[in-house]
Amino acid sequence: MLPPSEKALVPFVSVDNMMRLVHHIGIETVLRDLADYIEEDFRRWELFDKTPRVASHSDVGVIELMPTSDGESYGFKYVNGHPKNTSEGLQTVTAFGLLANVYTGYPVLLTEMTILTALRTAAMSAVAAKHLAPKGSHTMAMIGNGAQSEFQTLAMKAIIGLNTVRLYDKDPAATRKCAANLAHTGLTVIPCTSPEQAIEGAQILTTCTADKQNATILSDNMVGSGVHINAIGGDCPGKTELASGILTRSDIFVEYPPQTRIEGEIQQLAPDHPVTELWQVITGATQGRTDQRQITLFDSVGFAIEDFSALRYIRDKVADTPFHIDLDMLADPDDPRDLYGMLTRAKA
Numbered sequence: 001m002l003p004p005s006e007k008a009l010v011p012f013v014s015v016d017n018m019m020r021l022v023h024h025i026g027i028e029t030v031l032r033d034l035a036d037y038i039e040e041d042f043r044r045w046e047l048f049d050k051t052p053r054v055a056s057h058s059d060v061g062v063i064e065l066m067p068t069s070d071g072e073s074y075g076f077k078y079v080n081g082h083p084k085n086t087s088e089g090l091q092t093v094t095a096f097g098l099l100a101n102v103y104t105g106y107p108v109l110l111t112e113m114t115i116l117t118a119l120r121t122a123a124m125s126a127v128a129a130k131h132l133a134p135k136g137s138h139t140m141a142m143i144g145n146g147a148q149s150e151f152q153t154l155a156m157k158a159i160i161g162l163n164t165v166r167l168y169d170k171d172p173a174a175t176r177k178c179a180a181n182l183a184h185t186g187l188t189v190i191p192c193t194s195p196e197q198a199i200e201g202a203q204i205l206t207t208c209t210a211d212k213q214n215a216t217i218l219s220d221n222m223v224g225s226g227v228h229i230n231a232i233g234g235d236c237p238g239k240t241e242l243a244s245g246i247l248t249r250s251d252i253f254v255e256y257p258p259q260t261r262i263e264g265e266i267q268q269l270a271p272d273h274p275v276t277e278l279w280q281v282i283t284g285a286t287q288g289r290t291d292q293r294q295i296t297l298f299d300s301v302g303f304a305i306e307d308f309s310a311l312r313y314i315r316d317k318v319a320d321t322p323f324h325i326d327l328d329m330l331a332d333p334d335d336p337r338d339l340y341g342m343l344t345r346a347k348a
Contacts, residue, residue, distance in 0.1 A: 008332035011324040013111035013314060021314075021323040022115070028158035031151075033317075034123035035130075035159050037309040042127075045279035047071060048305055052259035057237070060084050068304035074100045075308040077113055092147065093117065099311040106330060109315045113307070118148055120310040121302060122155035125230050128298035129160050129204055131281050131288040132253060133228035137203035138163045143195050143217055144208035144233060145169035145178040152206055152232070153178075157187060164188040168198035196222060206230040207241045214238060214268075220245030225293040231265050232300050242297075244268045250295040253278050253288070255303040264299040275299070 013021070022030050041048070053066045061082030068075060079095035086092055095113035100106060129137065140156055142149050142165050149167070156162035165187055169175045175191050182189045192198040195217065199205055205227055207217045220243040223229070229250065233241045242265050252275045254260040261271060278298070281288040289296050318324040333342035 008106060008328075008330040009326035010107045010329050011109050011315075011318060012327045013109070013318055013324045015112045015115065017318075017323045017325075018112050018115050018314075021317060021321075022119070024323070025317070027119075028154060030119060031123050031126070031155045031158045034120050034310060034313055035127050035155070037313045038120070038124055038127055038306055039282055041070075041305050041309045041312075042279040042282045044070065045277075045283070045305070048308075050256055050305075052256070052262060053304065066302075066304040066307055068308050069102060070308070072102055073108075073308070073312070074102050075304070075311045077117070077304065077307040077311075079113070079117065086146070097307055097311050099308075099315055109311060109318075110327065110329070111311065111314055113310070116310050116314065117302075117307070118151045120306050121148060121232070121300075122151035123159070124302070124306050125152055125206065125232065125298070125300060126155040126159035127282070128253065128278060128300070129156060129228055129230060131278070132296040132298060133160065134203050134226055134289065134292055137228065139166065139202045140164070140204040140206055141166045141168070141192075141195075141198040141202040142178070142206050142208070143168050143198055144206075145171075145174040146208065148208045148232065149174075149178045150181045152208060152230075153182060153187065154185065156204065157185065162187070162204070164190065166190045166192050166198045166200070166202055168192040168195050199223075202227070204228050204230060207233050209233040209241055214240050216243050217241040218246060219243045220249075223249075223295065225295060227295055228289075229295065229297045230300065231297060237262055237267065239263075240265050240268055246295070247273075247297065250297040251276070252297045252299055253281065254299050255279075255301065255306070259303060260299055260301050263301045265297070266299055 047070050049069045053064045055062050055064045063080045066077045077097040095117045097113040098107050099109040101108055145167050153165045167175045167178050179189050179191050223246050254275045280286040
């Protein structure tokens with residue numbers, strides 16, 4: 001047993017503790033809090049290191065690292081995306097993340113991020129809708145009723161006041177699952193049998209499908225004026241959800257253009273097609289929605305700063321709580337030159 005002075009302990013939030021923390025705080029409060037942290041960091045956008053995620057693609061999916069730093073803290077997320085996993089009883093997306101102190105280089109948090117990614121992705125969607133959706137939006141079409149759908153819906157409820165969701169998935173079992181999970185949330189939940197039925201009367205259209213292919217979830221003639229589109233599923237090269245005609249009629253907002261042009265819906269367009277960075281809207285540097293008849297499109301692919309915000313939030317929330325354990329994962333001898341001596345003493 002090593003003396004306490006030779007241990008540098010790192011807080012670790014397991015899946016079980018993440019779920020306990022969310023229930024302790026309340027999921028809608030967590031979503032609102034995450035939205036606040038994301039907006040705070042987007043207002044500091046220019047302080048961050050920014051790079052497209054580092055992706056390793058295969059025939060069956062992708063594994064990615066998403067790093068960033070604000071100069072004081074450094075964070076990264078490891079995440080996969082394997083659409084075929086669902087048919088094998090596995091999650092399409094799994095993730096974990098780490099936050100470190102830039103001054104020492106020491107990690108200060110290690111955490112699961114499968115649940116946390118679902119929460120922060122939903123919070124990010126609602127932040128975009130807060131700035132871009134028509135005023136008074138109350139109904140959303142949720143097309144794709146997989147693992148993200150309930151989180152997306154609850155974030156819109158918590159942050160913009162959504163009261164009705166219209167559900168559609170090509171797999172009716174997914175729609176039944178989502179409807180059951182949302183049954184006691186205070187929302188009006190309407191299962192639909194087609195995308196066309198789902199978008200009737202909706203001011204927000206969210207697409208969140210998993211197939212790794214160029215697909216047309218929404219065709220050009222399905223989308224009229226005065227809506228906000230929240231496109232989540234197009235998040236890697238060769239994977240899109242919207243007809244290109246919708247894009248050319250929309251004002252497009254993105255997180256980080258060098259990444260979105262590779263992975264997002266706009267991979268279908270010319271490399272110089274105009275887009276607006278969402279951080280500029282959040283800071284007031286430019287306008288978001290300017291006309292009630294305008295079609296706004298948030299081409300969401302997920303960016304490292306959002307994960308950084310989520311990591312900061314969890315670091316702050318688990319401090320001095322029972323919702324983490326301390327891991328002995330860093331060798332930190334009293335004499336930093338005597339790592340071997342530390343090893344030798346452990347023999348005793």
